[in-house]
Structure formats: C-alpha cells, structure tokens
Amino acid sequence: MSEVGFIGLGIMGGPMAANLVAAGHRVTGYNRSRGKVDRLVEQGGVAAGDVAEAVRGAEVIITMLPDSPDVEQIVLGEDGVLAHAPEGALLIDCSTIRPDVSRRVAEEGAARGIRVLDAPVSGGEPKAIDGTLSIMVGGAEEDFARAGAVLDAVGATVVHVGPAGAGQTVKAANQLVVAGNIGLLAEALVFLEAHGVDAEAGLRVLGGGLAGSAVLGAKEAKMRGREFAPGFRLELHHKDMGIVQSAARDAGLSIPLGSLVAQLVAASVARGEGGLDHSALYNRIAELNGKG
Known part of the structure; x- marks a missing residue:
C-alpha cells in the first residue's frame, strides 16, 4: 500500500480519494474548499492544509484539477507539487487538460526526478463512486506498471495508451x-x-x-x-x-x-x-x- 497525496477533491476527486482509502492506501488530501477535505477525513483520510503538506513524504501524488491553467499553477508553480514532491515520487495527473501541457509537466517532472503519468478518466461521478472509471494513461511503461495498485483502486478499465500526453489525446x-x-x-x-x-x-x-x-x-x-x-x-x-x-x-x-x-x-x-x-x-x- 502507498502513501498517496491527493490534490483536488471535487465531484470526481473526492470519491476517487475515498476509494483509495478503502483499498488500504494512506491518503493525505488537499482541496481549496476545506469542507471536501473534512469529508475525506471522515472517510479515513488525512487532512493537508496546503500542497506542500499533501505531497510531503508521498510515494504517489494524484492531481484532479479543472483545467490546464490549474495544473500549471498547482503542479508547476513556485510553491507547487514539483517544488515539494520527494525525489522518485510518481505524479499521476488525472485532470483533463491539453496534451502539450501534460508533456511539459512530464518534462519538468523528469528534470526534478519525479516520474509523471497523464491519466485522465471517463465515467462521470457514478463510476468515480463505484471505482469503475475508464482510465487512459500516457507515460513510460515502467511508471504505468508502478501505478497499477493505485489506478486499479479507482478504475475498472485501465489502459496504457502511449507516451506522455497520449492519455490526454x-x-x-x-x-x-x-x-x-x-x-x-x-x-x-x-x-x-x-x-x-x-x-x-x-x-x-x-x-x-x-x-x-x-x-x-x-x-x-x-x-x-x-x-x-x-x-x-x-x-x-x-x-x-x-x-x-x-x-x-x-x-x-x-x-x-x-x-x-x-x-x-x-x-x-x-x-x-x-x-x-x-x-x-x-x-x-x-x-x-x-x-x-
């Protein structure tokens, strides 16, 4: 089981984080609205007050954010995920964003010793709750294999579709x-x-x-x-x-x-x-x- 930092606990992210907790992972969650963090704590997760706290010591970091600018700010920003993630961590971005942004995140992650997968999901809220999402994953094959226990906790159809950015395509x-x-x-x-x-x-x-x-x-x-x-x-x-x-x-x-x-x-x-x-x-x- 993994130490997971989860950022973005909205309609999709909240149920996904809860399913990771149910699968036995230790999940530390952060969201800009505190109520959603409190909900995760009720489900067995751990609260984080900011991005740095969410990713500190994490083996796997999952982001589920609304759009490309959000990922650029939260992941690539001066006080973002890459600035605080431990070397060797695996970043799985489940947001739906532009493929070119995903490729840039992967490049900047690699420069800091962070492995990156783009893994957008499909199925909507019902399948997020049931843990039966379809997940299309871009990135290195070995990183995809490493992510298996985490992705299988939230998805029923999990497929590696190619290099960085392929998942978003x-x-x-x-x-x-x-x-x-x-x-x-x-x-x-x-x-x-x-x-x-x-x-x-x-x-x-x-x-x-x-x-x-x-x-x-x-x-x-x-x-x-x-x-x-x-x-x-x-x-x-x-x-x-x-x-x-x-x-x-x-x-x-x-x-x-x-x-x-x-x-x-x-x-x-x-x-x-x-x-x-x-x-x-x-x-x-x-x-x-x-x-x-």
Missing part, C-alpha cells in the same frame, strides 16, 4: 464521442416526442440495438425527465471541446461534426447553463425546434 477523443452522442440522443428524443411515440419505450428498444451506447444508458432518463443536476457539468465539457478543437488544429484535421456539437455546447454555456449536466445539451436541440 485519447481523453479528447472520448469527449468528442460523448458530446456527439449526447447531441444525437437529444435529437432522437425530440424526434420521438414530435411524433407522439412513447419516448421511454422507444429509447429502451434503441438501447438494445446498434444505436445503444453508454451515453444512452446514462443520460436518456435525465433528458426525458428534464432533470439536469450535474454529474459532469456543461462548462467542463465546453472546456474539453476546446481541447479537442485545438488538438485537431495542431494536427491539421477537420472535425465537422465535432465542431457543430462544440458550438451547441458553447451556446448552452452562453445561455447560463454551464452548471447543468452535459445532458442539458437537450435544451439547445429542443429550442432549435421550437420546443424550448
């Missing part, structure tokens, strides 16, 4: 597919309702055929009930689609369907719905059809 592809599926599910629901079909029955049979998907299974009830309490916020998916578009530009690629759904996500955020679940993309599709 695969996560960008994941967010592209998820956004597209949510958009098409919303269109299908509007379509069924416009024709007076029992939407619950219609989507149930679609879920049993080739149109079935994890997105349909997880999101159709929210859409039918117009219940959009956040599991994964639209504002975060908006950020992720920006990563997708930037990475596509860097590779000289055209992603026409991805660009369209990115604009719909952006419109939802602009309408003040960024704090809702990303299934609330339904509202834009409904609005376009005069159903809003």
Whole structure:
C-alpha cells in the first residue's frame, strides 16, 4: 500500500480519494474548499492544509484539477507539487487538460526526478463512486506498471495508451464521442416526442440495438425527465471541446461534426447553463425546434 497525496477533491476527486482509502492506501488530501477535505477525513483520510503538506513524504501524488491553467499553477508553480514532491515520487495527473501541457509537466517532472503519468478518466461521478472509471494513461511503461495498485483502486478499465500526453489525446477523443452522442440522443428524443411515440419505450428498444451506447444508458432518463443536476457539468465539457478543437488544429484535421456539437455546447454555456449536466445539451436541440 502507498502513501498517496491527493490534490483536488471535487465531484470526481473526492470519491476517487475515498476509494483509495478503502483499498488500504494512506491518503493525505488537499482541496481549496476545506469542507471536501473534512469529508475525506471522515472517510479515513488525512487532512493537508496546503500542497506542500499533501505531497510531503508521498510515494504517489494524484492531481484532479479543472483545467490546464490549474495544473500549471498547482503542479508547476513556485510553491507547487514539483517544488515539494520527494525525489522518485510518481505524479499521476488525472485532470483533463491539453496534451502539450501534460508533456511539459512530464518534462519538468523528469528534470526534478519525479516520474509523471497523464491519466485522465471517463465515467462521470457514478463510476468515480463505484471505482469503475475508464482510465487512459500516457507515460513510460515502467511508471504505468508502478501505478497499477493505485489506478486499479479507482478504475475498472485501465489502459496504457502511449507516451506522455497520449492519455490526454485519447481523453479528447472520448469527449468528442460523448458530446456527439449526447447531441444525437437529444435529437432522437425530440424526434420521438414530435411524433407522439412513447419516448421511454422507444429509447429502451434503441438501447438494445446498434444505436445503444453508454451515453444512452446514462443520460436518456435525465433528458426525458428534464432533470439536469450535474454529474459532469456543461462548462467542463465546453472546456474539453476546446481541447479537442485545438488538438485537431495542431494536427491539421477537420472535425465537422465535432465542431457543430462544440458550438451547441458553447451556446448552452452562453445561455447560463454551464452548471447543468452535459445532458442539458437537450435544451439547445429542443429550442432549435421550437420546443424550448
């Protein structure tokens, strides 16, 4: 079992840290809002008052932060993770950020004797709670092997996908597919309702055929009930689609369907719905059809 420093105890990070405690790791957690640290302590973790305290003596350090600038500040900053982590520690960044930032973190970590993996996750809050996340990992093969006991405590599908930054590239592809599926599910629901079909029955049979998907299974009830309490916020998916578009530009690629759904996500955020679940993309599709 490992000494783990965990930074970022939000919707995803909090359950992940709790699962590490349950697996027998000693987890010291830090979060900017103290209430989430107190929650970890109730679950058997240890409180840290700052980044330095969280990483002091840690064999493994996990960060779960909102965006690239947060990782740059918390990890690369003057008083950040790399400034305080013990030499030889393994840093696993589970944030969803730009691949180029992940590569820079790996380079700067190596210069300080810190091993680095980028390991973004997919599955949302339910799978974070259950410890069944899908985790795509970039970095050295030997570092991935070293991380096994920790990653297996929070994920069910844990795959090494390539060198530093590869995990973030695969996560960008994941967010592209998820956004597209949510958009098409919303269109299908509007379509069924416009024709007076029992939407619950219609989507149930679609879920049993080739149109079935994890997105349909997880999101159709929210859409039918117009219940959009956040599991994964639209504002975060908006950020992720920006990563997708930037990475596509860097590779000289055209992603026409991805660009369209990115604009719909952006419109939802602009309408003040960024704090809702990303299934609330339904509202834009409904609005376009005069159903809003």
